Amino acid sequence: MIIDNAVIYILQKPSIYKALHESNRLLAEQLGQFQFIAIVVVGPLIEELVFRLPLNGKRSFLGFSLSLAFFLLGGFYSLGSAQLDHKLSVGIITSLVFYFFLMLFFSKKRFTEQNRDSYIKLLFYVSTVLFALSHISNFKPLQYSLIWLYPVYVLPQFIMGVGFAFARMRYGFGWAILLHMLVNTPFTIINYL
Template structure:
């Protein structure tokens, strides 16, 4: 498959996922093809994030919005590059992907597994218990992925030194909300390791842009 065809396939896969969120993982893809897809997702994500960050920065410069200072910037500027890379490119992707997206597959969503255990204890047939749990999961899944994106974005409000005005929060965390859309798609369709790789690559790119500008 040439690059253009693969690019269109990945883009349509992402858009279709958010039109109709379904919990299934791409099967039969080699690691090389998964890596190619993730790199395309990185490109698509940065295609939105870079202009968005620029627009937010320009809006602040002309005084239309005023966000508190960012703790992360001070942390980066006060550390060695090795330590920054370890925290931002290695630790943050691992911890955040496990916390915010590790649970959004049927096999990892413990309330559903607990339900199966309860139904089994009540004497329900294992097949029927699994069928009921699966149906419940299909109903809950779209809300769950949206919740994961929102909670990921809102968690980054604490990156600011002071409280952000309530009406400014959606704008302040809009880059993380956008990132959450791509990371959730990668986690569901490709797996947790690949969403970690996507997360790490975007963080590394953001660091490179930060050091090149400042």
Template sequence: MGVKVAWPSFSTELRDFIAFIRRPNLRRLPGRSARRGWLEDWFTHLDFARLLKWAGLLWLMNMVVLGPIAVAAAGAGGAEHRLRLDALPWLQALVWAPIVEELVFRYGLRMPGHALWLVPVSVFALLSGPQWGSAFLVGLVVLACWWPYLFRSSAAPKPLPWGLRKTYRRYFGVVVHLSCLLFAAVHLGNFSYNETPLWLLPFLVLPQWVTGLALAWLRVRRGIGAAMVLHGIFNGGPLLVIWLVISWLPPQ
């Protein structure tokens, strides 16, 4: 029997996350191995209790610090959120965005070779939106990621040449922070700007930037599956609050 490895405490993970922001690295959490990398990357380490703690921390940061800054920036510049209260995007927030955005911005952090073909296809799906055609395309992308492992195919991805891997590790921090900035920038499309000055725009997406950092850390340490699940939980919390408020309001 193998020795059961205890997962780090939440406080230990939090300290590691802060260190990761300062200097990103490709280290896994204790308990993750490279031998069953595909299975662990997608399915194994889905600790829902721990993911709820991370979601709670991100919600708290957004309510207390980041959200008020974003609201103040929107008010100062006249920007308005495009969210329609009469048509809350449940499917897009809970399923589509967690899968597609994680494929675009974070899957390649551990699979830079895959990113060369996966990111362009996923970006096309992201820009097309949640339609049947783009959903089918995303399904093909995920199947392509799984295929060599599910069917023992000889087309299993080969590791990058050693020289490229060394270069990637050297600039990994740049890749991580650039991916988080791009992730935040994409969410600028959620706003109507009116006459908002350009210097205010970064403040509108501070919550998405910090969330992107947490998701990048989680993707590297636990896997892409955990990042997708946390992404969905994080998106679902505010929508649930909005739905409850609307439900409790007296009819006009």
């Protein structure tokens, strides 16, 4: 809140938090009665598949996670398209090609037991940072002149990402998903009311 006040009063820019609340309101309107399921169930499941699944060091899980991220970032899933079947087909095929390319790149020789731990540590931190930065997309419209401040606004997501990653490493993938769902629940209920 202090940073947002500085944005408003010192930098003479519109509130970034107001943009977040407006973006959440529009999302709630678009999702309607499916808001709770989308934010509490589907969102955490997809985010955990992308950001936490590969934290066990298996290259197939890393390949799947990166392919899913490629599919989502490519916009192949966008609803409202007249050619949704075509976009989904193209998205699935390109994601599969991307997956097999990754499996070739991350050969078994590169993923040995000796270097597995260093990969996992790197993945832990990279996935946590990317998880937090991916939440910048919640602030619409972006104020590009203030893009350097957005990482501060997603600091809570970074801290939660560390917790989710820790739960994934310590207790398993299912617990990370459950924890993520539990964290999203109160915010969705408050936003729904």
